[in-house]
Amino acid sequence: MQLQEIRLSKKTNKLEQDLYNYKLQDVEEPELFREMFPYTKTPKIAFNYRRVPENMPKDIFITDTTFRDGQQSRAPYTTEQMVHIYELLHKLGGKNGMIRQTEFFVYSKKDREALEKCMELGYEFPEITTWIRASKKDFDLVKSIGVKETGVLVSCSDYHIFHKMGLTRAQAMDKYLGIVKECIESGLRPRCHFEDITRADFYGFVVPFANELMKLSEESGVPVKIRACDTMGYGVPYPGASLPRSVSGIIYGLQHYSGVPSEMLEWHGHNDFYKGVVNATTAWMYGASAVNCSLLGIGERTGNVPLEAMVFEYASLRGTLNGMDTKAITEMAQYISKETGYDIPPMTPYVGDSFNLTRAGIHADGLMKDPEIYNIFDTERILGRAPRVSVSNTSGVAGVAYWINAYLGLTGKDKYKKDSKVVKYVFDWVSKEYEEGRITVISEEELKAKTKEAIEKVG
Known part of the structure; x- marks a missing residue:
């Protein structure tokens, strides 16, 4: 018989009863949630009516992936264009750093030159981070450039673990933990990209893995961030929706069962089902400090969460722009359109020719x-x-x-x-x-x- 544990929560300052300390479930067959994701039919939104409390952090902000995910679905920016856009991101974010970070690739000469030129500007915000392959060589490359934080891909659904990498869950976790340790040993802060989290076994893999990362963070004294990646846009904002599609359930669960602090929790969404913005806002409302966006929503397939949209979501929720210069949004849109030839759909809110x-x-x-x-x-x-x-x-x-x-x-x-x-x-x-x-x-x-x-x- 499992004993009930009663403990004082540092988060709520209440005694809480928790029967569960989730361990890795190393299943033989992948859990693909076929009833929810039948593939030959439209995905289904299931409800179990379990609601979790809202818990908006005091500090919420935006991070940017314009130069990483935003370049995966369009012609690459030139070095000069990337530097100018970075300057506009700094202008938009304002002195309070509302655009807190932006991430770069580092594999091409052009990307490295752009990253270095942006670093030479000496801006505190957006802090420049990277996204790299998980190897010691790449960690050393990033460290030599002077970057302090890097993204590391740690796919967490069985679609990826079994079908893409050909691993078991235990093998995947061992591999990921080894990579994160190497990242820390290289003197970098790891940001773990939990790819495809909205199709992952939340209690069988996501929570046990996040638990190990938090232990590693505590032991090393290095903050380990978790980016919850709604890679396919399956997340839903509805109260009472079932995991793994529930955005509120994911954010609450990572905090409640794995103890991930708000400042180390980030949401990265896609817009395949037109829910990019509302899902990002939901992530803020339930405990994630950061939402990851790209300018004009440009990104893989249907795109990422539009950065300009979250600027106004923030202002609507907090009643202030907190120093953001919103006219920079117009400058960015005009620059990207004229200088890169990108055709902004005219009805696009805030930036399209016909929006007002x-x-x-x-x-x-x-x-x-x-x-x-x-x-x-x-x-x-x-x-x-x-x-x-x-x-x-x-x-x-x-x-x-x-x-x-x-x-x-x-x-x-x-x-x-x-x-x-x-x-x-x-x-x-x-x-x-x-x-x-x-x-x-x-x-x-x-x-x-x-x-x-x-x-x-x-x-």
């Missing part, structure tokens, strides 16, 4: 009366981008008036009203265009020319 653009005349009329009616916040003040309207067959006279006033920079009493001769002249021309069969939006150049013509003739 209205096409409907009734909306334009509202914007004329009060921008707050149809603009999510003061986008001009916060992002350096004033709300805009496009002119088409649905814009109406209000849309034409709004466009003309914005183009000419007119405010207050100087603005053209909807019944002005200039507005009517341009509106009549727009209406005629569509009456004659036009199906495209009126271009900025056409509107500029027609506005100039209207002012000269009737203004």
Whole structure:
């Protein structure tokens, strides 16, 4: 009969009864959760109605993977581009280091040059870290560059352990612990990437492995971080959802059963099922200090958690930007688009060309009366981008008036009203265009020319 252990929790300062000290379950056959992940059908979200307490840390922040995961699905950045983007990350993060870290590859000459040039800038934040293969040679390479922390891949689902690496769970754990020890012996702080955690046997492998890492951290005096990687985007934020897909369950379990401190716990999500942002926010709310993101969400397959999204999630949760310069988001988007040729989808929140653009005349009329009616916040003040309207067959006279006033920079009493001769002249021309069969939006150049013509003739 198993004895019940009652102990005083250092976290809650309450006596807690815990029957379980999870040990590694070295199974003969892989646990693939086939009922949940049938592969030939849509994955299923199961519920067991077990809810865990929210536990948002005092210090929550963002880490960046633009130069690592963000480069795995696009043309690589040049050295100069990486340095400039790093400078913008520093600007966005502000003096309080809200963008706490960013990670680099170190295998190509270009990546090493970029890393070294970024280090030469002398910024405290974002701290430069790396992601490397798990070998002594690579540890020594990173140490020689002057980096203090590196990511180490420690895949934790049986999909990876059995089917990718051809190991048993015991063999995988022994291998991983040996790698982490080598990392520590090389003078580096290890950040363990628990790949595919949302398809892993949480109590049979994840928790026992995390327990060993925390023991190793305590014995060595070196912090060992755990990055919970939702590699396939299977995580769900719903209270009462079952493991291994429950984000709150994963974060709570790593803290409660393995004693992982919030500051050593990080969430890395993907957006395969459109849950990247809400899962990252859930990780914050249940105890992870860090959420790992990439600029514009660029990353493997459907992408990572967009860094700019979590900037506004932070502000929404805490009521402050804590020193972040949000206009740097616009600078980053424009730079990446113009300098690298990356095509940002126009509807992308905060950064797309159309994110605060209205096409409907009734909306334009509202914007004329009060921008707050149809603009999510003061986008001009916060992002350096004033709300805009496009002119088409649905814009109406209000849309034409709004466009003309914005183009000419007119405010207050100087603005053209909807019944002005200039507005009517341009509106009549727009209406005629569509009456004659036009199906495209009126271009900025056409509107500029027609506005100039209207002012000269009737203004």
